[in-house]
Amino acid sequence: xxxxxxxxxxxxxxxxxxxxxxxxxxxxxxxxxxxxxxxxxxxxxxxxxxxxxxxxxxxxxxxxxxxxxxxxxxxxxxxxxxxxxxxxxxxxxxxxxxxxxxxxxxxxxxxxxxxxxxxxxxxxxxxxxxxxxxxxxxxxxxxxxxxxxxxxxxxxxxxxxxxxxxxxxxxxxxxxxxxxxxxxx
Numbered sequence: 001x002x003x004x005x006x007x008x009x010x011x012x013x014x015x016x017x018x019x020x021x022x023x024x025x026x027x028x029x030x031x032x033x034x035x036x037x038x039x040x041x042x043x044x045x046x047x048x049x050x051x052x053x054x055x056x057x058x059x060x061x062x063x064x065x066x067x068x069x070x071x072x073x074x075x076x077x078x079x080x081x082x083x084x085x086x087x088x089x090x091x092x093x094x095x096x097x098x099x100x101x102x103x104x105x106x107x108x109x110x111x112x113x114x115x116x117x118x119x120x121x122x123x124x125x126x127x128x129x130x131x132x133x134x135x136x137x138x139x140x141x142x143x144x145x146x147x148x149x150x151x152x153x154x155x156x157x158x159x160x161x162x163x164x165x166x167x168x169x170x171x172x173x174x175x176x177x178x179x180x181x182x183x184x185x
Contacts, residue, residue: 003028008048011040017048034103093123094138095146117149124157124177131181136165140173150175 003009007020009030018030021037028042095116097104104112120137127135139146154162154177165174 003042003045003047009045010048012044012046034105089132091123091127091132091135092138093120093135095120095150096138096140113146113149116146117153120150121153124154124160127177128157128160128179131179133179133181135177135179136170136174137177138165138170138174141171142173147173147175 003020003023005020005022008017009020009028010017011030016030016032016038018032018038020028021031022029023042026042027039028045029037029039030045031037097107097112097116100115100119101107107115116139123137124135137150139150151162154160154175159180160177161180162175162177164172165176
């Protein structure tokens, strides 16, 4: 499907939508509803249209070929480890404001930070109550204000330890929390 300036589009494999602002070769600039300009390859975008038009998107390809393209190659494991189901699950909480509210317009920085810390507190209480051994809070890098607030919040709890999360998996913007379980509970 050929895109043109003004088309409403959605980004494949992501939650962005926007309106096409310019097209240069294979590169398409879109403007999100929040006013951000983002550049994508034309193969990463799908025109948002009526249900009848969607037939044309897939008309030249079978559903099996599309699904096969989306499959990740299965990794071969040579080491078998026994883990309990509880150890496998890690609660990941993304504190980016875009993940917490549909639209942050009208929110002050104080409102945003308050919502983020309240969400972290609520999720931590949930993990403690449900005896989850580990929680990862994804806070991003930024100026470090949210990380400082998170460190202050976590420091008020007994029976938990926290550290920067796995760099390879999360980069610099995440904190890993370990909850020590009390066997008498």
